[in-house]
């Protein structure tokens with residue numbers, strides 16, 4: 001047995017084999033075939049050769065015969081159930097076909113020659129194969145000679161195929177992947193490019209801030225504050241300038257050489273307020289007349305009032321010092337009727353003006369024709385009542401040098417208050433800037449920028465002081481790095497001041513703050529966790545100042561100190577079983593001393609909304625011992641401003657010890673006696689977290705922050721606020737080695753790692769909570 005390569009079939013009439021246009025290209029040319037011959041095959045092959053030499057017209061009979069046999073097969077198929085065609089069947093077909101083709105003579109003898117038709121590709125191939133099968137013996141030199149080039153090509157192609165075949169045998173067949181019901185194969189995870197940019201995308205002033213170490217302290221006099229003023233400041237508790245003040249004051253105090261705007265990004269409680277109030281007041285105190293020289297914009301009324309106090313303190317310090325005047329400070333925040341507010345910040349005065357007086361007289365005549373209902377008429381009548389002196393006119397003049405305001409109210413005065421102008425403004429301060437820039441209250445910034453762009457010759461200049469036009473001071477503990485937002489301020493030659501180790505955009509936590517997290521295993525019983533925290537050993541005055549005084553509190557004070565030491569112990573072993581502080585007094589206290597004895601420390605509790613603050617406040621008064629009830633206050637944005645102010649005063653004086661608040665007071669509010677901040681509800685953002693916890697641990701004092709973390713919130717809290725866990729992305733910056741400690745405040749909770757029924761709370765306490773909630777429900781129904 002041997003292998004032979006057979007050339008392509010000889011086309012009929014010596015021409016190239018005709019290719020039907022409908023025939024697929026791959027089937028068009030006759031392919032060389034490798035045929036395996038047995039010794040016995042020679043007979044058949046010889047017959048094939050004969051067929052090949054016959055004219056094609058005579059080859060029609062096998063076709064009809066084949067048709068016949070197909071018909072026959074169809075009939076068979078109809079009788080027999082359809083059978084899957086196997087390889088053997090194919091071979092049988094082929095053999096049958098070969099046989100059919102091998103006996104054409106017999107077939108042609110009893111059929112008439114039919115006109116030649118193009119053959120079906122398969123049949124043609126078969127026929128060609130049969131042609132190939134003729135014993136093209138080596139002697140058949142004639143054919144070889146004629147088709148030498150074709151032979152060579154075929155041999156070449158077959159050799160190549162053989163080689164490829166060998167290669168294929170060597171390389172193992174790739175295994176077909178088998179898919180089951182498991183997860184579909186996923187693309188490889190995207191590798192995050194952690195490489196750092198080699199170029200700076202921030203403008204130089206943001207990228208290269210002025211840095212100052214947190215511990216820096218300097219006497220105010222060294223920084224350019226007059227000795228007299230520094231003396232008065234010291235009596236108010238401001239002995240030395242804080243770090244941020246040491247950096248900002250030299251940049252802002254009047255100096256002909258130093259110009260440009262200043263941006264301050266420093267942590268909560270670092271003393272940013274004084275950093276701008278002091279230079280501003282010192283500068284404005286040098287002016288002779290009262291003109292609106294300074295505008296301070298703040299996001300809330302509570303902050304307006306707080307900054308007003310700082311301004312008044314500084315105004316008092318500079319009054320009379322170096323021949324300065326007492327700076328007049330006013331507020332505009334919408335806590336009183338607009339007209340009343342206008343009367344506070346603007347007044348009238350008579351000015352000799354002959355021409356103006358003539359005009360006024362003419363106008364009086366025209367007034368008769370005015371529509372009675374018009375607003376304009378009302379105004380004119382107002383003026384008529386304030387009839388000027390002969391040859392004088394009534395002028396609207398400012399009553400304040402510094403206006404502290406909310407942005408909305410500022411815009412209202414700019415647009416509606418007669419004579420209100422920013423023409424003389426030398427200072428524009430934007431405190432809590434990130435908040436004010438993010439929320440465009442009545443497009444306040446555009447309105448203000450437009451007014452500040454107006455430059456009356458000399459209106460903003462002071463002799464001997466820097467003549468830089470309006471200076472802008474922008475401050476926040478969570479300053480944005482968003483250039484688009486900062487551009488809105490239209491800063492001129494700005495400089496950025498940050499504390500050492502920080503950069504713009506950092507959300508720094510004061511170094512003196514300790515943070516804790518309490519796991520809430522039963523969210524429905526969350527109020528009970530808070531009750532336990534408020535009564536736990538952790539609730540002690542963190543700065544060692546027990547505000548509770550007197551006979552009742554002396555025992556409490558000693559208790560506190562022992563608790564205090566145990567507290568510091570507990571910091572290192574926070575998982576130790578907590579001991580619950582029992583309320584000192586069960587009866588309702590009548591004196592402030594007795595109240596202080598009941599709860600010797602102070603706590604500010606943050607909730608997610610006004611509504612939940614009101615509910616929680618009431619719930620606490622029901623769940624805590626009766627002695628606590630008079631110590632609890634509530635602060636929400638829906639509370640009247642005057643009530644809020646009273647509440648804050650009561651808290652700072654120690655009368656109230658627990659404040660439940662919405663995020664209204666999370667920014668800027670300075671409660672110097674606040675020991676603990678409790679996040680009852682998780683804050684919405686890292687920024688909000690930093691502002692909330694920053695209400696304590698201010699001005700270098702100690703403070704503690706507690707966050708109640710439900711299971712569903714844990715991932716977010718640890719990743720975003722603490723920076724722990726896989727894929728943590730956290731912008732909150734803590735002092736070296738500082739993190740958030742996990743603590744337990746409820747006795748028996750999760751004892752031995754085993755989760756107990758009701759989170760470890762007794763049936764009795766759960767019922768107590770249910771009862772209190774029912775009271776709340778009834779009260780709410782009554783209110784309608």
Ligand SMILES: Nc1ncnc2c1ncn2[C@@H]1O[C@H](COP(=O)(O)OP(=O)(O)OP(=O)(O)O)[C@@H](O)[C@H]1O
Nearest residue numbers: 238240241242268269270271272273477668670699
């Ligand atoms: N030089 C100083 N000496 C003593 N106390 C100071 C000094 N400067 C500021 N303080 C006090 O520090 C506290 C925090 O100051 P301030 O309210 O200005 O902080 P802040 O940086 O504006 O904080 P926040 O970002 O939360 O608004 C205030 O009680 C303030 O009276």
